[in-house]
Amino acid sequence: MSQIEFINLHKHFGHRQILTGTNLVLNGGYCSLLSGTNGAGKSTLLRICAGLEKPDQGEVDIGLGQQAWKRYRHTLQLETVYLHQQPYMFDGTVMQNLAYALPRSTPQPKHKQLVSEALAWAELESIASNSAKTLSGGERQRVAIARAWLRKPTVMLLDEPTTNMDQEARRRTIRLLHSLKEQGIALLVASHDPKHFYSLTNSWLELSAGRIEDMFSVNELADNVIPIPSSQQAIR
Numbered sequence: 364m365s366q367i368e369f370i371n372l373h374k375h376f377g378h379r380q381i382l383t384g385t386n387l388v389l390n391g392g393y394c395s396l397l398s399g400t401n402g403a404g405k406s407t408l409l410r411i412c413a414g415l416e417k418p419d420q421g422e423v424d425i426g427l428g429q430q431a432w433k434r435y436r437h438t439l440q441l442e443t444v445y446l447h448q449q450p451y452m453f454d455g456t457v458m459q460n461l462a463y464a465l466p467r468s469t470p471q472p473k474h475k476q477l478v479s480e481a482l483a484w485a486e487l488e489s490i491a492s493n494s495a496k497t498l499s500g501g502e503r504q505r506v507a508i509a510r511a512w513l514r515k516p517t518v519m520l521l522d523e524p525t526t527n528m529d530q531e532a533r534r535r536t537i538r539l540l541h542s543l544k545e546q547g548i549a550l551l552v553a554s555h556d557p558k559h560f561y562s563l564t565n566s567w568l569e570l571s572a573g574r575i576e577d578m579f580s581v582n583e584l585a586d587n588v589i590p591i592p593s594s595q596q597a598i599r
């Protein structure tokens with residue numbers, strides 16, 4: 364599944380219509396940035412894409428023709444990961460938090476190896492034995508991304524992944540997102556700070572009045588930019 368398309372999504376809460384016919388295409392190895400005012404419906408849209416929130420109406424196409432969202436709910440839950448701005452950490456160490464992502468059936472040596480790979484990949488080795496509940500916001504986000512990475516998702520939906528982070532924490536997080544993109548994962552990042560994601564972004568979308576507009580090309584985004592290292596530099 365290298366492309367997933369959401370068609371004509373509608374969602375209301377009470378009297379308020381949040382999504383009013385939203386269309387969205389996510390491609391493997393491609394990052395879309397989603398902006399919009401507070402309450403525009405970004406988190407709601409991400410949760411619908413992750414199979415966590417039910418739309419009132421809408422269809423999904425994973426390359427096999429359009430089907431009702433309901434039909435693909437389970438597939439969406441398996442193939443996508445939704446990352447909250449303040450990721451939940453389970454009791455236990457960072458290592459144990461990563462281990463939760465792996466199926467119980469994973470043989471012990473393989474299990475250990477995968478957790479070690481995730482720790483190295485997300486630069487978490489020095490805090491591997493720390494209690495996950497005591498981590499800083501930036502560290503938590505990296506644990507959450509590494510935990511998601513172990514699940515080998517097709518799509519990652521990131522809700523304000525760098526809000527309240529200092530520059531170094533933000534850089535480290537964005538470096539991981541570059542790596543995910545290079546591995547062919549489709550990324551959708553909701554953020555109020557598009558400029559931080561310049562090096563990562565292929566298309567910049569604005570959610571407004573319940574619909575998505577293809578807002579600016581990435582070149583236009585460049586005009587608003589604080590430079591971030593290119594992906595080649597970033598992965599080093």
Ligand SMILES: Nc1ncnc2c1ncn2[C@@H]1O[C@H](COP(=O)(O)OP(=O)(O)OP(=O)(O)O)[C@@H](O)[C@H]1O
Nearest residue numbers: 376377379381399400401402403404405406407408
């Ligand atoms: N479960 C819910 N029940 C009732 N209203 C909800 C629910 N979830 C979201 N809403 C409302 O839907 C609207 C869109 O919320 P959402 O969290 O998707 O916005 P957002 O674009 O992510 O905002 P922000 O930029 O502040 O994160 C808001 O007015 C919110 O109060």
Ligand SMILES: [Mg+2]
Nearest residue numbers: 405406407522
């Ligand atoms: Mg939100």
